[in-house]
Amino acid sequence: xxxxxxxxxxxxxxxxKVTGRAPYAPETRVANAARAxxxxxxxxxxxxxxxxxxxxERAPGVLAVLTHKNAPKLKGADSHSRGDRVLQVLQxxxxxxxxxxxxxxxxxxxxxxxxxxxxVRPRYERRAVNVVMARESTAPVKPDKTARGPTDTDHxxxxxxxxxxxxxxxxxxxxxxxxxxxxxxxxxxAVWQGQxxxxxYDSTQGVFRVRARIAELFDLKPENVRVISLFIxxxxxxxGSPWSHVALAVMAAQVVGRPVRLTLTRQQxxxxxxxxxxxxxxxxxxxxxxxxxxxxxxxxxxxTSRFDQFVEPSASQTRMLYACPNIRTSHRLRRLDIPTxxxxxxxxxxxxxxxxxxxxxxxxxxxxxxxxxxxLRNYAExxxxxxxxxxxxxxxxxxxxGAQRFGWSRRKSQVGAMRDGRLLVGWGMATATYPAGQSxxxxxxxxxxxxxxxxxxxSQDIGTGTYTILGQVAADALGLxxxxxxxxxxxxxxxxxxxxxxxxxxxxxxxxxxxxxEAARAAAIALAVADRRSPLYGLASGQIAVAGGQLRGPGGGxxxxxxxxxxxxxxxxxxxxxxxxxxxxxxDYAIHSFGAQFAEVTVDPDLGQVRVRRFVGAFATxxxxxxxxxxxxxxxxxxxxxxxxLLERTERDARTxxxxxxDLADYHVPVNLDVPPIEIVMIDEADAHVNDVGxxxxxxxxxxxxxxxxxxAVYHATGRRIRDLPITPDKLLL
Ligand code: MOS
Numbered sequence: 001x002x003x004x005x006x007x008x009x010x011x012x013x014x015x016x017k018v019t020g021r022a023p024y025a026p027e028t029r030v031a032n033a034a035r036a037x038x039x040x041x042x043x044x045x046x047x048x049x050x051x052x053x054x055x056x057e058r059a060p061g062v063l064a065v066l067t068h069k070n071a072p073k074l075k076g077a078d079s080h081s082r083g084d085r086v087l088q089v090l091q092x093x094x095x096x097x098x099x100x101x102x103x104x105x106x107x108x109x110x111x112x113x114x115x116x117x118x119x120v121r122p123r124y125e126r127r128a129v130n131v132v133m134a135r136e137s138t139a140p141v142k143p144d145k146t147a148r149g150p151t152d153t154d155h156x157x158x159x160x161x162x163x164x165x166x167x168x169x170x171x172x173x174x175x176x177x178x179x180x181x182x183x184x185x186x187x188x189x190a191v192w193q194g195q196x197x198x199x200x201y202d203s204t205q206g207v208f209r210v211r212a213r214i215a216e217l218f219d220l221k222p223e224n225v226r227v228i229s230l231f232i233x234x235x236x237x238x239x240g241s242p243w244s245h246v247a248l249a250v251m252a253a254q255v256v257g258r259p260v261r262l263t264l265t266r267q268q269x270x271x272x273x274x275x276x277x278x279x280x281x282x283x284x285x286x287x288x289x290x291x292x293x294x295x296x297x298x299x300x301x302x303x304t305s306r307f308d309q310f311v312e313p314s315a316s317q318t319r320m321l322y323a324c325p326n327i328r329t330s331h332r333l334r335r336l337d338i339p340t341x342x343x344x345x346x347x348x349x350x351x352x353x354x355x356x357x358x359x360x361x362x363x364x365x366x367x368x369x370x371x372x373x374x375x376l377r378n379y380a381e382x383x384x385x386x387x388x389x390x391x392x393x394x395x396x397x398x399x400x401x402g403a404q405r406f407g408w409s410r411r412k413s414q415v416g417a418m419r420d421g422r423l424l425v426g427w428g429m430a431t432a433t434y435p436a437g438q439s440x441x442x443x444x445x446x447x448x449x450x451x452x453x454x455x456x457x458x459s460q461d462i463g464t465g466t467y468t469i470l471g472q473v474a475a476d477a478l479g480l481x482x483x484x485x486x487x488x489x490x491x492x493x494x495x496x497x498x499x500x501x502x503x504x505x506x507x508x509x510x511x512x513x514x515x516x517x518e519a520a521r522a523a524a525i526a527l528a529v530a531d532r533r534s535p536l537y538g539l540a541s542g543q544i545a546v547a548g549g550q551l552r553g554p555g556g557g558x559x560x561x562x563x564x565x566x567x568x569x570x571x572x573x574x575x576x577x578x579x580x581x582x583x584x585x586x587x588d589y590a591i592h593s594f595g596a597q598f599a600e601v602t603v604d605p606d607l608g609q610v611r612v613r614r615f616v617g618a619f620a621t622x623x624x625x626x627x628x629x630x631x632x633x634x635x636x637x638x639x640x641x642x643x644x645x646l647l648e649r650t651e652r653d654a655r656t657x658x659x660x661x662x663d664l665a666d667y668h669v670p671v672n673l674d675v676p677p678i679e680i681v682m683i684d685e686a687d688a689h690v691n692d693v694g695x696x697x698x699x700x701x702x703x704x705x706x707x708x709x710x711x712x713a714v715y716h717a718t719g720r721r722i723r724d725l726p727i728t729p730d731k732l733l734l
Pocket of ligand 1 (some may be wrong): 178205235236237238343344345346347500501502503
């Protein structure tokens with residue numbers, strides 16, 4: 001029964017958000033809240049020889065000035081379990097990146113905190129810094145593992161196959177550091193209740209992750225830490241880890257004995273909450289004369305900090321995307337004097353598909369094969385890495401539907417052959433892919449005597465539509481109209497759910513909600529069939545169907561509402577609970593989403609300016625739970641692809657290590673005029689293996705390959721192969 005699932009319902013939180021009534025965590029109203037402000041370093045490496053806070057402490061309104069000299073000691077700030085990051089929370093005098101917290105000023109107002117912050121006088125002992133990932137300046141480090149399995153893989157005999165190849169591509173691609181720029185910067189409100197309990201309102205993708213980290217740092221019982229995050233103004237991975245400022249807010253509130261509100265400035269977003277690391281990727285593709293792959297090699301280097309280890313797994317998709325018996329991949333790190341990188345939308349695949357899909361385009365020209373035809377010649381029917389079958393794979397349909405909508409067959413194959421007046425026109429395409437994971441999630445569904453239902457699960461809505469889709473899933477399982485279902489998420493008081501990251505929320509939390517709703521439904525049915533006064537009395541539970549809030553016996557002759565069943569039984573509610581675990585047969589399959597990206601660009605031959613004029617993306621991501629929020633996710637990924645392809649780059653001053661693109665005037669993200677009409681095609685796909693609702697997740701795949709399609713279109717227009725993102729005009733004019 002699927003009345004609500006799949007429908008393009010508006011976001012249930014949409015009106016609240018656009019009318020300013022949605023309480024975002026950092027703006028939560030709490031009585032008597034003080035303001036905390038992070039004072040950060042202006043040097044990138046060395047130590048704090050001293051920090052003079054006397055003047056700051058005397059400034060108006062100041063409640064406390066915390067530094068490493070007086071800050072409470074926390075436990076485990078220098079560890080990184082569970083994917084947490086090493087923190088800089090005033091525990092010592094070490095300086096490990098620019099804009100690192102060196103003091104926290106707490107005052108009665110933000111203005112007073114800002115004034116006092118200017119009066120904090122650090123004295124630095126500087127060390128020479130290196131923030132440039134040049135080959136000669138750093139030695140590669142082999143990490144222990146990546147978030148996607150081993151650092152290295154080696155199937156077949158790459159060297160022999162490469163030697164035998166008739167056509168070869170051997171090229172190096174580079175992608176810059178990029179920073180997450182959600183509309184809402186991070187922020188935290190910390191409220192202690194006595195000495196051993198704290199409530200934390202935090203803009204986070206994972207309330208339980210924050211709870212665990214705060215409990216560890218402050219030596220509290222997890223159940224004594226409550227984390228609330230009801231509405232989040234975008235996440236993209238930066239809000240997936242509890243960063244230093246969260247702990248500093250809790251610490252500041254503890255010290256001053258008042259609630260504390262701490263928000264990051266946009267500038268601090270460029271250093272305190274991670275970034276996508278720069279990569280250098282060496283691709284070698286060897287093929288038969290007509291493009292059938294014989295040898296694939298992808299060696300990735302990515303930047304990380306000196307004190308922590310984050311690996312950008314950019315070769316992941318190269319292990320599984322194309323059929324080839326000889327595939328070798330590796331990941332290495334280069335340590336720099338920078339903050340630690342972190343997950344950023346499609347971590348790994350975002351930068352990795354740029355390299356792989358650019359190289360495939362290069363191979364298409366080298367073998368004189370149409371780029372789409374080249375992908376079809378190398379279509380993987382099983383996963384080349386594990387040998388497993390795909391749980392579902394509708395990539396052929398994506399290629400076909402996308403190409404048809406785009407009009408790919410009308411493409412002139414020669415470079416520079418398509419023009420519009422003085423503008424050069426280029427058409428490019430690329431494959432999109434992202435793994436479909438599933439994590440354990442718990443949910444409770446309460447079926448109320450008034451005929452409504454409440455869904456409870458400690459998940460998050462980072463703007464993706466979680467509130468909306470969970471209501472749809474519960475509505476169908478209960479046989480209730482969706483407007484009678486209310487969804488509660490974003491609170492550690494609710495059943496535990498995973499981080500909203502890795503495109504896993506729909507695939508992990510919906511099965512839990514479905515299971516809980518089915519349990520609640522079963523409980524209501526059990527009441528009805530056991531009750532002599534019910535028209536359904538004596539029927540077998542399996543004979544009862546539910547729809548429109550009605551329980552119906554066979555033939556439709558006997559029926560009554562949930563409300564009638566519960567009120568006669570004098571119950572306020574019946575409750576269903578479910579703990580959804582990874583489906584056991586998942587390990588027999590390779591489980592990935594797929595898509596095909598098609599871009600049309602124009603290039604101004606005199607100015608080198610690239611405009612994306614048209615974009616079509618076709619995706620198969622399992623069951624689509626809401627075609628409107630899903631389409632929005634996929635489009636958002638493509639918009640980000642325009643940013644990666646043409647605009648985004650975090651620039652550091654090589655002498656000081658300081659980020660110079662620290663705001664949205666200098667760090668360019670696509671604005672409306674950069675974004676052309678984007679057409680999204682969603683291929684309906686049934687997948688019985690992925691999880692009990694069949695959803696694979698749509699959060700990240702839209703980004704993958706989109707930048708490569710644009711870069712490939714630029715080549716088609718100009719004959720210029722830009723292997724270094726972003727494709728700024730200077731690179732085309734040189
Ligand atoms: Mo996403 S980068 O896993 O929040």
